[in-house]
Amino acid sequence: MASNQADTGRLCKRSIAELVNKEHETIGIPSRTREVALKAGLALLLTLAMTFIALPVVALFLKSPPETILRSLHDPVVMDALRLSLTTSTLTTLIVVLMGTPIAYVSARFHYFGKDMADSLIDLPVIMPPAVAGIALLMAFGRMGIVGQHLNALGISIAFTTLAVIIAQVFVSSPFYIRQARTSFEDVDQAYENAARTLGASRVYTFFHVILPIAMNGLISGAIMAFARSLGEFGATIMFAGNFQGRTQTMPLAIYTAMQGDLDVSLCLAIILVTISFVVIVLVKILTRRVYKNVRN
Amino acid sequence: MLEIDIRKRLRDFNLEVKLDVAMGEILMLVGDNGCGKTTLLNLVAGLYNPDAGRISLDGRVLYDSALKVNIPPESRNIGYVFQSYALFPHMSVYDNVAFGLCTRKLPESDIRLMVKDHLEAAGLWEIRKAKAVDVSGGQKQRIALARALIIDPVLLLLDEPLSALDVHRQAHMRKELREMIHSCRVPCIIVTHDLRDVACIGDRASLLEKGKITLTGSPQDVI
Numbered sequence: 001m002a003s004n005q006a007d008t009g010r011l012c013k014r015s016i017a018e019l020v021n022k023e024h025e026t027i028g029i030p031s032r033t034r035e036v037a038l039k040a041g042l043a044l045l046l047t048l049a050m051t052f053i054a055l056p057v058v059a060l061f062l063k064s065p066p067e068t069i070l071r072s073l074h075d076p077v078v079m080d081a082l083r084l085s086l087t088t089s090t091l092t093t094l095i096v097v098l099m100g101t102p103i104a105y106v107s108a109r110f111h112y113f114g115k116d117m118a119d120s121l122i123d124l125p126v127i128m129p130p131a132v133a134g135i136a137l138l139m140a141f142g143r144m145g146i147v148g149q150h151l152n153a154l155g156i157s158i159a160f161t162t163l164a165v166i167i168a169q170v171f172v173s174s175p176f177y178i179r180q181a182r183t184s185f186e187d188v189d190q191a192y193e194n195a196a197r198t199l200g201a202s203r204v205y206t207f208f209h210v211i212l213p214i215a216m217n218g219l220i221s222g223a224i225m226a227f228a229r230s231l232g233e234f235g236a237t238i239m240f241a242g243n244f245q246g247r248t249q250t251m252p253l254a255i256y257t258a259m260q261g262d263l264d265v266s267l268c269l270a271i272i273l274v275t276i277s278f279v280v281i282v283l284v285k286i287l288t289r290r291v292y293k294n295v296r297n
Numbered sequence: 298m299l300e301i302d303i304r305k306r307l308r309d310f311n312l313e314v315k316l317d318v319a320m321g322e323i324l325m326l327v328g329d330n331g332c333g334k335t336t337l338l339n340l341v342a343g344l345y346n347p348d349a350g351r352i353s354l355d356g357r358v359l360y361d362s363a364l365k366v367n368i369p370p371e372s373r374n375i376g377y378v379f380q381s382y383a384l385f386p387h388m389s390v391y392d393n394v395a396f397g398l399c400t401r402k403l404p405e406s407d408i409r410l411m412v413k414d415h416l417e418a419a420g421l422w423e424i425r426k427a428k429a430v431d432v433s434g435g436q437k438q439r440i441a442l443a444r445a446l447i448i449d450p451v452l453l454l455l456d457e458p459l460s461a462l463d464v465h466r467q468a469h470m471r472k473e474l475r476e477m478i479h480s481c482r483v484p485c486i487i488v489t490h491d492l493r494d495v496a497c498i499g500d501r502a503s504l505l506e507k508g509k510i511t512l513t514g515s516p517q518d519v520i
Contacts, residue, residue, distance in 0.1 A: 072454050158413060191383035197370040198377040199397035209396075213387045 057274055064267040072268035080246040081254035081269060088162065088250065089230040092169040096177045097224045101219065104181030105207070126175045133171055134239025141167065142240075165240035165248050169230035176221075177226040184218025185211065221287040228280040232273065299452055299484040301416070303340055303350030303360070312336060312508035318484035318501075319357070323475065325499035326488045327519060333508045334488040335380070338454045342377050344371035354452055354484070371400070376450030380457040382441040383430035390440055391416065391425040397448035415443045434461045438470070447465075447483065452486040453478060459494060471497040492520050 095242055106112075107119060125133060141148045142159045151158065158164050188211050196206040214218075234252040242246040243257060251269050258266040299318040303312065312333045318324045328334050328499060339345045341352060343359065346367060352360040355439045359368045384393050398408045409449060419439045424432055445453065445513040458474065459467045473500055478485045487498060495502050495516045502519035506510040512519055 002380055083422075159378070189383070191379050191381050192385060194339070194342075194370075194380055195377070195383035195385075196396070196400075197344065198342050198375055199444065200371050200372070200374070200400035202371055202400075205400060209399075214385070216387075239385075 004269060022233040023062055038224050047073075060267065060270055060274060063185050064264070064271055066214045068264050069268045069271060072262075072264045075262075075265050075268075077084060077245060077254055077258060077262075077265055078272075081249055081251045082272065084162070084165070084246065084249065085142060085209055085251040086232055088165045088169060089227050090285055092112075092166050092173060092230040095166070095170050096174045097219070097223050100178040100181060100222075100226075104178045104210070105185050107178070108182045108185035117279025122178050123175050125172050126179075130172060130233070131239055134168065134236035137164075137171060137240040158246070159240060160242040160248060162210045162241075162247055165237055165250060166237040168234050168240045172233055172236055173226040173229040180222030181215070184215040184222070187218070188214045221284050224280050224284050224287070228277060231276060298354060299341075299442040299486075300351070301337075301341060301349040301352050303352060305336070305340060305345070305347045307333060307336065307508060310507045312340075314508070314510055315503070316503055316510055316513065318486060320484055321479060321482045323478055323485045323487060323498060323500045323518060326486055326505055327490060327492070327495055327502060328489070328505035330414065332505050334505055335456055337505070338377070338456055338486065338488060341452070342454055343368060343373050344374050356384075371378045371503055374448060374451050376448060376453045377439045377446030378438075378445050378453075378455045378458050380460065380462070382437045384437055384440055384444075386428070386430045387430060389426050390421055390429055392434075393429045393440055394421075394443045394447055397444060401448070411447060413487065415447045419443045435462075435466050435470070438462060442474075442477065446477070450481070452483055452517060455487040456486065457488055457490075459489070459491070467491075467493075495520055 068234075104121070107115070107122070128136075138159060139145050141151070141164070143149065143152050143157065145159075148158060160165065192210050192214065193206055196210045201209065231250075232252055233250070234256070237248065237250060238253055238256075243249050243253050245254075249257065251273055254268050255269045255273075258269065298320060301317065301386070302315045304313045306312075309331075310333075314337055316324070318510055324427075326334050326337065336345065340347050341359075347362065348359060349362040351358065351362070352359070358364065358366045359373055362365060382389055385396065388396070391412060395408050395412045398411060403411075413422065416425055419442065421436065421443065424436065432440070438461065442458070455474075462470060471494060478498075487494065488496060499516045502514065502516045503510050504519055
Protein backbone atom coordinates (compact mmCIF):
# COMPACT_ATOMS: atom_id res chain seq x y z
CA MET A 1 0.00 0.00 0.00
CA ALA A 2 2.75 2.39 1.10
CA SER A 3 4.88 1.33 -1.84
CA ASN A 4 1.99 2.11 -4.21
CA GLN A 5 1.61 5.61 -2.75
CA ALA A 6 5.35 6.29 -3.12
CA ASP A 7 5.24 5.12 -6.75
CA THR A 8 2.25 7.36 -7.47
CA GLY A 9 4.08 10.34 -5.88
CA ARG A 10 7.20 9.74 -8.01
CA LEU A 11 5.06 9.42 -11.15
CA CYS A 12 3.26 12.68 -10.37
CA LYS A 13 6.52 14.58 -9.84
CA ARG A 14 7.97 13.14 -13.07
CA SER A 15 4.83 13.97 -15.07
CA ILE A 16 4.85 17.59 -13.87
CA ALA A 17 8.55 18.02 -14.74
CA GLU A 18 8.01 16.47 -18.18
CA LEU A 19 4.97 18.66 -18.78
CA VAL A 20 6.88 21.85 -17.90
CA ASN A 21 9.82 20.91 -20.15
CA LYS A 22 7.46 19.97 -22.96
CA GLU A 23 5.60 23.27 -22.65
CA HIS A 24 8.86 25.22 -22.89
CA GLU A 25 9.86 23.24 -25.93
CA THR A 26 6.44 23.72 -27.51
CA ILE A 27 6.38 27.46 -26.95
CA GLY A 28 9.97 27.62 -28.13
CA ILE A 29 10.60 31.15 -26.71
CA PRO A 30 14.02 31.77 -25.15
CA SER A 31 13.79 33.06 -21.56
CA ARG A 32 15.39 36.43 -22.46
CA THR A 33 12.75 37.16 -25.11
CA ARG A 34 10.00 36.23 -22.66
CA GLU A 35 11.45 38.65 -20.08
CA VAL A 36 11.55 41.48 -22.63
CA ALA A 37 7.95 40.73 -23.66
CA LEU A 38 6.87 40.77 -20.01
CA LYS A 39 8.58 44.13 -19.40
CA ALA A 40 7.03 45.61 -22.56
CA GLY A 41 3.58 44.39 -21.49
CA LEU A 42 3.97 45.94 -18.04
CA ALA A 43 5.24 49.21 -19.52
CA LEU A 44 2.21 49.34 -21.83
CA LEU A 45 -0.16 48.67 -18.92
CA LEU A 46 1.49 51.40 -16.84
CA THR A 47 1.33 53.89 -19.71
CA LEU A 48 -2.36 53.17 -20.27
CA ALA A 49 -3.12 53.61 -16.55
CA MET A 50 -1.14 56.86 -16.35
CA THR A 51 -2.87 58.22 -19.46
CA PHE A 52 -6.28 57.29 -18.07
CA ILE A 53 -5.59 59.28 -14.88
CA ALA A 54 -3.69 62.18 -16.45
CA LEU A 55 -5.97 62.77 -19.45
CA PRO A 56 -8.93 64.34 -17.58
CA VAL A 57 -6.57 66.53 -15.52
CA VAL A 58 -4.71 67.70 -18.64
CA ALA A 59 -8.05 68.30 -20.40
CA LEU A 60 -9.12 70.47 -17.51
CA PHE A 61 -6.10 72.74 -17.97
CA LEU A 62 -6.29 72.72 -21.78
CA LYS A 63 -9.93 73.74 -21.75
CA SER A 64 -9.28 76.65 -19.38
CA PRO A 65 -7.06 79.41 -20.79
CA PRO A 66 -5.13 81.26 -18.03
CA GLU A 67 -6.89 84.56 -18.72
CA THR A 68 -10.30 82.89 -18.23
CA ILE A 69 -9.15 81.42 -14.94
CA LEU A 70 -7.80 84.77 -13.75
CA ARG A 71 -11.07 86.49 -14.72
CA SER A 72 -13.15 83.84 -12.98
CA LEU A 73 -11.07 84.22 -9.82
CA HIS A 74 -12.78 87.57 -9.27
CA ASP A 75 -16.25 86.03 -9.56
CA PRO A 76 -18.01 86.28 -6.16
CA VAL A 77 -19.14 82.65 -6.47
CA VAL A 78 -15.52 81.49 -6.76
CA MET A 79 -14.24 83.75 -3.98
CA ASP A 80 -17.07 82.83 -1.59
CA ALA A 81 -16.67 79.12 -2.26
CA LEU A 82 -12.88 79.27 -1.93
CA ARG A 83 -13.07 81.25 1.33
CA LEU A 84 -15.74 78.98 2.81
CA SER A 85 -13.97 75.78 1.76
CA LEU A 86 -10.60 76.84 3.19
CA THR A 87 -12.16 78.13 6.44
CA THR A 88 -14.36 75.09 7.09
CA SER A 89 -11.66 72.59 6.05
CA THR A 90 -9.12 74.25 8.34
CA LEU A 91 -11.56 74.26 11.29
CA THR A 92 -12.53 70.66 10.53
CA THR A 93 -8.88 69.58 10.50
CA LEU A 94 -8.30 71.31 13.85
CA ILE A 95 -11.32 69.58 15.41
CA VAL A 96 -10.36 66.20 13.92
CA VAL A 97 -6.77 66.49 15.20
CA LEU A 98 -7.82 67.59 18.71
CA MET A 99 -10.48 64.89 19.03
CA GLY A 100 -8.77 62.20 16.98
CA THR A 101 -5.30 62.22 18.54
CA PRO A 102 -6.31 60.89 22.00
CA ILE A 103 -8.74 58.43 20.39
CA ALA A 104 -6.02 57.12 18.06
CA TYR A 105 -3.52 56.81 20.94
CA VAL A 106 -5.96 54.89 23.14
CA SER A 107 -6.84 52.65 20.20
CA ALA A 108 -3.15 51.98 19.48
CA ARG A 109 -1.99 51.34 23.05
CA PHE A 110 -4.86 49.94 25.13
CA HIS A 111 -7.24 47.02 25.00
CA TYR A 112 -10.70 47.59 26.41
CA PHE A 113 -14.12 45.97 26.21
CA GLY A 114 -15.74 46.67 22.82
CA LYS A 115 -12.50 47.94 21.22
CA ASP A 116 -13.13 46.08 17.94
CA MET A 117 -16.62 47.57 17.74
CA ALA A 118 -15.30 51.09 18.50
CA ASP A 119 -12.56 50.74 15.83
CA SER A 120 -15.12 49.56 13.26
CA LEU A 121 -17.41 52.48 14.12
CA ILE A 122 -14.54 54.93 13.65
CA ASP A 123 -13.82 53.45 10.20
CA LEU A 124 -17.50 53.33 9.16
CA PRO A 125 -17.69 56.80 7.47
CA VAL A 126 -14.93 55.72 5.04
CA ILE A 127 -17.13 53.07 3.43
CA MET A 128 -20.46 54.85 4.01
CA PRO A 129 -21.70 56.60 0.83
CA PRO A 130 -21.53 60.40 1.43
CA ALA A 131 -25.23 60.84 0.61
CA VAL A 132 -26.07 58.28 3.30
CA ALA A 133 -23.82 60.15 5.72
CA GLY A 134 -25.70 63.36 4.87
CA ILE A 135 -29.14 61.93 5.46
CA ALA A 136 -27.95 60.21 8.64
CA LEU A 137 -26.64 63.54 9.95
CA LEU A 138 -29.95 65.15 9.03
CA MET A 139 -31.83 62.48 11.00
CA ALA A 140 -29.59 63.14 14.00
CA PHE A 141 -29.08 66.91 13.97
CA GLY A 142 -31.78 68.15 11.56
CA ARG A 143 -34.78 70.14 12.82
CA MET A 144 -36.77 66.92 13.37
CA GLY A 145 -33.68 64.79 14.19
CA ILE A 146 -33.27 62.86 17.44
CA VAL A 147 -30.87 65.48 18.84
CA GLY A 148 -31.84 68.36 16.57
CA GLN A 149 -35.45 68.56 17.82
CA HIS A 150 -34.22 69.22 21.38
CA LEU A 151 -31.69 71.78 20.15
CA ASN A 152 -34.43 73.36 18.04
CA ALA A 153 -36.57 73.73 21.17
CA LEU A 154 -33.68 75.73 22.66
CA GLY A 155 -33.54 77.90 19.55
CA ILE A 156 -30.42 76.23 18.16
CA SER A 157 -30.55 75.16 14.54
CA ILE A 158 -27.67 73.25 12.95
CA ALA A 159 -28.87 71.95 9.58
CA PHE A 160 -28.30 74.25 6.58
CA THR A 161 -25.73 76.40 8.41
CA THR A 162 -21.95 76.70 8.12
CA LEU A 163 -21.75 74.60 11.30
CA ALA A 164 -23.51 71.80 9.40
CA VAL A 165 -20.80 71.99 6.72
CA ILE A 166 -18.14 71.52 9.41
CA ILE A 167 -20.07 68.66 11.08
CA ALA A 168 -20.44 66.88 7.73
CA GLN A 169 -16.73 67.35 7.00
CA VAL A 170 -15.69 66.12 10.47
CA PHE A 171 -17.92 63.06 10.04
CA VAL A 172 -16.43 62.00 6.71
CA SER A 173 -12.79 63.04 7.22
CA SER A 174 -12.07 61.98 10.83
CA PRO A 175 -11.38 58.30 9.96
CA PHE A 176 -8.66 59.39 7.53
CA TYR A 177 -6.78 61.08 10.38
CA ILE A 178 -7.55 58.56 13.12
CA ARG A 179 -6.48 55.55 11.03
CA GLN A 180 -3.15 57.16 10.09
CA ALA A 181 -2.55 58.43 13.64
CA ARG A 182 -3.34 54.99 15.10
CA THR A 183 -0.75 53.38 12.79
CA SER A 184 1.82 56.04 13.69
CA PHE A 185 1.31 55.50 17.42
CA GLU A 186 1.51 51.71 16.96
CA ASP A 187 4.88 52.19 15.23
CA VAL A 188 6.34 53.99 18.27
CA ASP A 189 8.31 51.34 20.17
CA GLN A 190 6.91 50.75 23.67
CA ALA A 191 10.53 50.79 24.95
CA TYR A 192 10.71 54.59 24.43
CA GLU A 193 7.65 55.04 26.62
CA ASN A 194 9.07 52.69 29.27
CA ALA A 195 12.45 54.46 29.20
CA ALA A 196 10.78 57.85 29.68
CA ARG A 197 8.70 56.55 32.61
CA THR A 198 11.75 55.13 34.41
CA LEU A 199 13.50 58.48 33.90
CA GLY A 200 10.78 60.21 35.90
CA ALA A 201 8.32 61.28 33.20
CA SER A 202 4.60 61.03 33.91
CA ARG A 203 2.29 59.52 31.29
CA VAL A 204 1.28 62.99 30.07
CA TYR A 205 4.91 64.27 29.93
CA THR A 206 5.92 61.08 28.07
CA PHE A 207 3.09 61.56 25.59
CA PHE A 208 3.96 65.16 24.74
CA HIS A 209 7.77 64.90 24.85
CA VAL A 210 8.43 61.41 23.50
CA ILE A 211 5.49 59.71 21.78
CA LEU A 212 3.99 62.71 19.99
CA PRO A 213 7.28 63.97 18.46
CA ILE A 214 8.20 60.47 17.24
CA ALA A 215 4.75 59.97 15.67
CA MET A 216 4.53 63.58 14.42
CA ASN A 217 5.25 63.04 10.72
CA GLY A 218 2.53 60.39 10.54
CA LEU A 219 0.08 62.66 12.36
CA ILE A 220 0.78 65.56 9.97
CA SER A 221 0.34 63.22 7.04
CA GLY A 222 -3.04 62.09 8.47
CA ALA A 223 -4.11 65.69 9.08
CA ILE A 224 -3.29 66.59 5.47
CA MET A 225 -5.39 63.66 4.25
CA ALA A 226 -8.29 64.77 6.47
CA PHE A 227 -7.95 68.35 5.17
CA ALA A 228 -8.00 67.12 1.56
CA ARG A 229 -11.06 64.92 2.23
CA SER A 230 -12.87 67.89 3.84
CA LEU A 231 -12.02 70.10 0.89
CA GLY A 232 -13.49 67.61 -1.57
CA GLU A 233 -16.57 66.71 0.50
CA PHE A 234 -19.81 66.98 -1.53
CA GLY A 235 -22.55 64.41 -0.82
CA ALA A 236 -22.95 64.75 2.93
CA THR A 237 -22.65 68.54 2.75
CA ILE A 238 -25.35 69.08 0.11
CA MET A 239 -27.75 66.75 1.98
CA PHE A 240 -27.14 68.13 5.47
CA ALA A 241 -26.06 71.74 4.92
CA GLY A 242 -27.69 72.63 1.62
CA ASN A 243 -26.20 74.76 -1.15
CA PHE A 244 -26.29 78.45 -0.17
CA GLN A 245 -23.62 80.74 -1.61
CA GLY A 246 -21.33 82.22 1.05
CA ARG A 247 -22.88 80.10 3.84
CA THR A 248 -22.77 76.42 2.87
CA GLN A 249 -21.68 76.39 -0.77
CA THR A 250 -18.18 74.92 -0.66
CA MET A 251 -16.02 74.52 -3.79
CA PRO A 252 -17.34 71.10 -4.90
CA LEU A 253 -20.91 72.39 -4.48
CA ALA A 254 -20.07 75.57 -6.41
CA ILE A 255 -18.55 73.49 -9.25
CA TYR A 256 -21.76 71.47 -9.45
CA THR A 257 -23.96 74.60 -9.39
CA ALA A 258 -21.84 76.59 -11.87
CA MET A 259 -21.83 73.67 -14.33
CA GLN A 260 -25.48 74.47 -15.01
CA GLY A 261 -24.67 78.11 -15.91
CA ASP A 262 -21.09 79.38 -16.25
CA LEU A 263 -18.63 76.60 -17.22
CA ASP A 264 -15.61 78.94 -16.79
CA VAL A 265 -16.36 79.38 -13.09
CA SER A 266 -16.72 75.65 -12.77
CA LEU A 267 -13.38 75.05 -14.52
CA CYS A 268 -11.61 77.68 -12.42
CA LEU A 269 -12.79 76.06 -9.17
CA ALA A 270 -11.90 72.62 -10.50
CA ILE A 271 -8.35 73.77 -11.32
CA ILE A 272 -7.91 75.24 -7.83
CA LEU A 273 -9.07 71.94 -6.29
CA VAL A 274 -6.80 69.86 -8.55
CA THR A 275 -3.82 72.04 -7.66
CA ILE A 276 -4.50 71.77 -3.92
CA SER A 277 -4.99 67.98 -4.26
CA PHE A 278 -1.68 67.64 -6.08
CA VAL A 279 0.19 69.66 -3.44
CA VAL A 280 -1.45 67.50 -0.75
CA ILE A 281 -0.31 64.26 -2.41
CA VAL A 282 3.26 65.54 -2.76
CA LEU A 283 3.31 66.64 0.91
CA VAL A 284 1.93 63.29 2.10
CA LYS A 285 4.53 61.41 0.04
CA ILE A 286 7.39 63.46 1.48
CA LEU A 287 6.14 63.05 5.05
CA THR A 288 5.40 59.34 4.65
CA ARG A 289 8.94 58.80 3.40
CA ARG A 290 10.24 60.54 6.53
CA VAL A 291 8.02 58.34 8.73
CA TYR A 292 9.48 55.18 7.19
CA LYS A 293 12.99 56.57 7.68
CA ASN A 294 12.27 57.19 11.38
CA VAL A 295 10.76 53.73 11.82
CA ARG A 296 13.79 52.13 10.12
CA ASN A 297 16.16 54.01 12.45
CA MET B 298 19.27 46.37 50.29
CA LEU B 299 16.87 45.42 47.49
CA GLU B 300 14.44 42.69 48.53
CA ILE B 301 12.22 41.01 45.97
CA ASP B 302 9.52 38.44 46.69
CA ILE B 303 6.98 38.47 43.86
CA ARG B 304 4.69 36.25 41.82
CA LYS B 305 3.19 36.80 38.38
CA ARG B 306 1.30 34.49 36.08
CA LEU B 307 2.91 34.56 32.62
CA ARG B 308 1.60 32.91 29.46
CA ASP B 309 3.62 29.69 29.75
CA PHE B 310 4.62 29.53 33.41
CA ASN B 311 4.41 31.24 36.78
CA LEU B 312 7.17 33.68 37.67
CA GLU B 313 8.01 33.23 41.35
CA VAL B 314 11.13 35.06 42.42
CA LYS B 315 12.63 35.68 45.82
CA LEU B 316 16.01 37.34 45.93
CA ASP B 317 17.93 40.20 47.49
CA VAL B 318 20.79 42.41 46.39
CA ALA B 319 22.99 44.32 48.84
CA MET B 320 23.97 47.98 48.41
CA GLY B 321 26.85 48.23 45.93
CA GLU B 322 26.46 44.60 44.89
CA ILE B 323 26.15 43.48 41.25
CA LEU B 324 23.84 40.50 40.80
CA MET B 325 24.05 38.77 37.42
CA LEU B 326 20.76 37.22 36.35
CA VAL B 327 21.31 34.44 33.81
CA GLY B 328 18.95 32.12 32.00
CA ASP B 329 17.70 30.99 28.62
CA ASN B 330 15.66 33.22 26.32
CA GLY B 331 12.06 33.52 27.50
CA CYS B 332 12.73 32.39 31.09
CA GLY B 333 11.43 35.70 32.50
CA LYS B 334 14.63 37.75 32.99
CA THR B 335 13.44 40.95 31.28
CA THR B 336 9.96 40.55 32.77
CA LEU B 337 11.54 40.45 36.23
CA LEU B 338 13.42 43.72 35.55
CA ASN B 339 10.18 45.33 34.27
CA LEU B 340 8.34 44.20 37.41
CA VAL B 341 11.03 45.71 39.64
CA ALA B 342 11.00 48.93 37.58
CA GLY B 343 7.21 49.17 37.94
CA LEU B 344 6.53 48.85 34.21
CA TYR B 345 4.55 45.64 34.87
CA ASN B 346 2.49 44.90 37.95
CA PRO B 347 3.11 41.65 39.89
CA ASP B 348 0.08 39.56 40.86
CA ALA B 349 1.25 39.44 44.46
CA GLY B 350 4.30 39.93 46.68
CA ARG B 351 6.56 42.71 47.84
CA ILE B 352 9.49 44.75 46.53
CA SER B 353 11.38 47.01 48.91
CA LEU B 354 14.55 49.00 48.62
CA ASP B 355 16.47 49.99 51.72
CA GLY B 356 13.26 49.86 53.77
CA ARG B 357 11.20 51.84 51.22
CA VAL B 358 8.30 49.77 49.88
CA LEU B 359 8.02 49.99 46.09
CA TYR B 360 5.32 47.36 45.78
CA ASP B 361 3.30 45.45 48.36
CA SER B 362 0.14 43.62 47.37
CA ALA B 363 -0.95 43.19 51.01
CA LEU B 364 -0.53 46.89 51.82
CA LYS B 365 -1.83 47.85 48.34
CA VAL B 366 1.29 49.93 47.67
CA ASN B 367 2.45 50.31 44.07
CA ILE B 368 4.83 53.19 43.40
CA PRO B 369 4.63 54.19 39.69
CA PRO B 370 7.83 53.80 37.64
CA GLU B 371 8.39 57.56 37.40
CA SER B 372 8.59 57.82 41.20
CA ARG B 373 10.89 54.83 41.82
CA ASN B 374 14.10 56.58 40.69
CA ILE B 375 15.54 53.48 39.07
CA GLY B 376 18.25 53.66 36.41
CA TYR B 377 17.21 51.22 33.68
CA VAL B 378 19.32 50.45 30.60
CA PHE B 379 17.11 48.67 28.08
CA GLN B 380 18.40 45.94 25.78
CA SER B 381 17.69 48.07 22.70
CA TYR B 382 18.95 51.12 24.69
CA ALA B 383 15.66 52.89 23.78
CA LEU B 384 17.39 56.19 23.02
CA PHE B 385 14.83 58.77 21.91
CA PRO B 386 15.34 59.00 18.12
CA HIS B 387 14.10 62.58 17.76
CA MET B 388 16.53 63.95 20.36
CA SER B 389 20.24 64.72 20.32
CA VAL B 390 22.73 62.88 22.52
CA TYR B 391 22.66 65.86 24.91
CA ASP B 392 18.86 65.92 25.14
CA ASN B 393 18.70 62.18 25.73
CA VAL B 394 21.03 62.43 28.72
CA ALA B 395 19.30 65.59 30.00
CA PHE B 396 15.81 64.04 29.76
CA GLY B 397 15.69 62.62 33.29
CA LEU B 398 16.78 65.98 34.76
CA CYS B 399 14.22 67.91 32.69
CA THR B 400 11.41 65.73 34.10
CA ARG B 401 12.59 66.76 37.58
CA LYS B 402 12.24 70.41 36.59
CA LEU B 403 15.77 71.35 37.75
CA PRO B 404 17.15 74.79 36.85
CA GLU B 405 18.54 74.94 33.31
CA SER B 406 22.03 75.93 34.54
CA ASP B 407 22.22 72.87 36.86
CA ILE B 408 21.09 70.60 34.05
CA ARG B 409 23.78 72.01 31.73
CA LEU B 410 26.54 71.42 34.29
CA MET B 411 25.45 67.89 35.18
CA VAL B 412 24.97 66.80 31.58
CA LYS B 413 28.38 68.23 30.64
CA ASP B 414 30.03 66.29 33.49
CA HIS B 415 28.39 63.00 32.51
CA LEU B 416 28.99 63.43 28.78
CA GLU B 417 32.66 64.27 29.34
CA ALA B 418 33.11 61.34 31.74
CA ALA B 419 31.61 59.02 29.13
CA GLY B 420 33.66 60.55 26.30
CA LEU B 421 30.51 61.77 24.54
CA TRP B 422 30.86 65.56 24.76
CA GLU B 423 32.17 65.85 21.19
CA ILE B 424 29.08 64.16 19.76
CA ARG B 425 26.53 65.90 22.03
CA LYS B 426 24.73 67.53 19.09
CA ALA B 427 24.43 64.33 17.01
CA LYS B 428 21.06 62.59 16.77
CA ALA B 429 21.07 59.60 19.13
CA VAL B 430 20.17 57.26 16.26
CA ASP B 431 23.19 58.36 14.19
CA VAL B 432 25.95 57.22 16.59
CA SER B 433 27.76 53.86 16.84
CA GLY B 434 26.63 50.89 18.94
CA GLY B 435 29.28 51.51 21.61
CA GLN B 436 28.33 55.19 21.85
CA LYS B 437 24.65 54.29 22.15
CA GLN B 438 25.49 52.00 25.05
CA ARG B 439 27.41 54.79 26.82
CA ILE B 440 24.60 57.30 26.20
CA ALA B 441 22.06 54.86 27.68
CA LEU B 442 24.30 54.36 30.74
CA ALA B 443 24.90 58.09 31.18
CA ARG B 444 21.13 58.73 30.87
CA ALA B 445 20.42 56.11 33.56
CA LEU B 446 23.19 57.30 35.93
CA ILE B 447 22.58 61.06 35.72
CA ILE B 448 19.31 60.80 37.70
CA ASP B 449 21.34 59.54 40.69
CA PRO B 450 19.36 56.26 40.82
CA VAL B 451 18.77 54.20 43.94
CA LEU B 452 18.89 50.97 41.93
CA LEU B 453 20.38 49.99 38.57
CA LEU B 454 18.78 47.53 36.14
CA LEU B 455 20.73 46.62 33.01
CA ASP B 456 19.21 44.36 30.37
CA GLU B 457 21.89 42.71 28.20
CA PRO B 458 23.97 45.92 28.23
CA LEU B 459 26.79 44.49 26.11
CA SER B 460 24.87 42.39 23.60
CA ALA B 461 24.88 45.08 20.87
CA LEU B 462 28.68 45.50 21.02
CA ASP B 463 31.30 43.58 19.04
CA VAL B 464 33.44 41.03 20.90
CA HIS B 465 36.49 43.30 21.18
CA ARG B 466 34.50 46.17 22.73
CA GLN B 467 32.64 43.80 25.04
CA ALA B 468 35.89 42.74 26.74
CA HIS B 469 36.91 46.38 27.26
CA MET B 470 33.46 47.48 28.43
CA ARG B 471 33.06 44.69 31.04
CA LYS B 472 35.83 46.17 33.20
CA GLU B 473 34.63 49.73 32.62
CA LEU B 474 31.03 48.80 33.42
CA ARG B 475 31.98 47.02 36.67
CA GLU B 476 33.97 50.04 37.88
CA MET B 477 31.25 52.48 36.88
CA ILE B 478 28.52 50.53 38.71
CA HIS B 479 30.61 50.00 41.84
CA SER B 480 31.27 53.74 42.01
CA CYS B 481 27.47 54.32 42.26
CA ARG B 482 27.19 52.19 45.43
CA VAL B 483 23.64 51.06 44.69
CA PRO B 484 22.24 47.56 44.16
CA CYS B 485 22.46 46.47 40.53
CA ILE B 486 20.88 43.62 38.59
CA ILE B 487 22.32 42.79 35.17
CA VAL B 488 20.50 40.42 32.87
CA THR B 489 22.74 38.44 30.53
CA HIS B 490 23.08 35.09 28.87
CA ASP B 491 26.80 35.51 28.27
CA LEU B 492 28.82 33.63 30.92
CA ARG B 493 31.85 35.90 30.30
CA ASP B 494 29.74 38.82 31.59
CA VAL B 495 28.89 36.75 34.68
CA ALA B 496 32.54 35.97 35.36
CA CYS B 497 33.93 39.46 34.73
CA ILE B 498 31.23 41.82 36.06
CA GLY B 499 29.20 40.08 38.73
CA ASP B 500 29.70 39.86 42.50
CA ARG B 501 27.01 37.21 42.67
CA ALA B 502 24.86 35.37 40.13
CA SER B 503 21.42 33.77 40.00
CA LEU B 504 20.13 31.28 37.48
CA LEU B 505 16.53 31.81 36.38
CA GLU B 506 14.73 28.84 34.83
CA LYS B 507 11.07 29.07 33.73
CA GLY B 508 10.38 31.85 36.20
CA LYS B 509 12.12 30.31 39.22
CA ILE B 510 15.55 31.02 40.70
CA THR B 511 17.17 27.57 40.73
CA LEU B 512 20.68 28.56 41.79
CA THR B 513 22.29 31.53 43.52
CA GLY B 514 25.92 31.82 44.41
CA SER B 515 29.27 33.20 43.35
CA PRO B 516 29.72 33.71 39.57
CA GLN B 517 32.01 30.66 39.51
CA ASP B 518 29.34 28.50 41.20
CA VAL B 519 26.75 29.44 38.59
CA ILE B 520 29.15 29.08 35.64
